[in-house]
Amino acid sequence: MRRLRVIGIGTGNPEQLTLQAVRALEAVDAVFVLDKGREKAGLLRVRREICERFIARPHRIVEAQDPERDRTPSDYPAAVEAWHAARAALYEAMIARELGEGQCGAFLVWGDPSLYDSTLRIIERIFARGRLAFTYDVIPGISxxxxxxxxxxxxxxxxxxxxxxxxxxxxxxxxxxxxxxxxxxxxxxxxxxxxxxxxxxxxxxxxxxxxxxxxxxxxxxxxxxxxxxxxxxxxxxxxxxxxxxxxxxxxx
Structure with a gap:
């Protein structure tokens, strides 16, 4: 079965990764990242640097363009729901296409996954659909x-x-x-x-x-x-x- 790990990576300093996070990265075959455009290229660069530093085994970085989000909505909850739905569809397709049976994939979450981040909600949405079989766990990070x-x-x-x-x-x-x-x-x-x-x-x-x-x-x-x-x-x-x-x- 596929395995996913949602790993908190702190605030951008590789030294902030916990030993638990480092050990989790050692088993990763694929890291899923979203491209948020040129303005936030630095965030993608930090994730790449973390992978180069802590993943010694052969692995791949799987990139996709982040779905557009309405930043000035008249209905904020509805706009967030639509954005999460688009991200869930994208993540599900990435995992199905890029992660084979028995392999481990990771999402590297800025700060800690429990605090103002959508990754866990989106992964749970995919899991609840039941169309893609996988297990997942969460590694906390410094917020x-x-x-x-x-x-x-x-x-x-x-x-x-x-x-x-x-x-x-x-x-x-x-x-x-x-x-x-x-x-x-x-x-x-x-x-x-x-x-x-x-x-x-x-x-x-x-x-x-x-x-x-x-x-x-x-x-x-x-x-x-x-x-x-x-x-x-x-x-x-x-x-x-x-x-x-x-x-x-x-x-x-």
Missing amino acids: SVQALAAGHRIALNRIGGPVHITTGRAIANGLPPQADSTVVMLDGHPRFDHLDPDLTIYWGAYLGTQDEILLSGRLGTLADEIRRVRTEARARHGWIMDTYLLRRSEDA
Whole structure:
């Protein structure tokens, strides 16, 4: 039977792969990757470098063009559902065509597969259809949330306090009233002007890599600088992945 491994690869630094991930890669015959265009070619390059470094046996990189996604939908859930359906059809065809019986294939997931990534949902969708026989498992990875805390040398939570992890889209109207420490991911166009300027922000981009950028301080003081640095970094690299933690003052 075919076997699939969904492997978390951290935030782009090969040194962040766990020993479990390295051992999982040693058994891989094919690695499935999606081409996201010239702007994100660096993400594909990192995956290739990881394979060259950790897969000693003969293997192949199977590439396909990522299905188009509506980035400004009137119905966000419906747009995501359509995108996932297109990806599922593509993945199923790639696995059926490129992975023989008894072989092992891998999907290398940025960060950790459990956190704001669609791969597990798509693999489960294919598995549930039952048209293609395979088993699969998941290897966790270091997430950008962990790398952010390490970079700033902070704990995510206050003593006994909760941590709220969400997206830029979800805080478009502000933070939840009860949120004390809020981690924000997938914020493609951070505005900050709708948030309390007295929040403390811990911001990071290209976390855990040699290109890492870290900024922290009062949100109202740093907001413009973060937007400027972010724009310049994206122009320089062709892509950017950033994450930030917002924290209320203790006497708020």
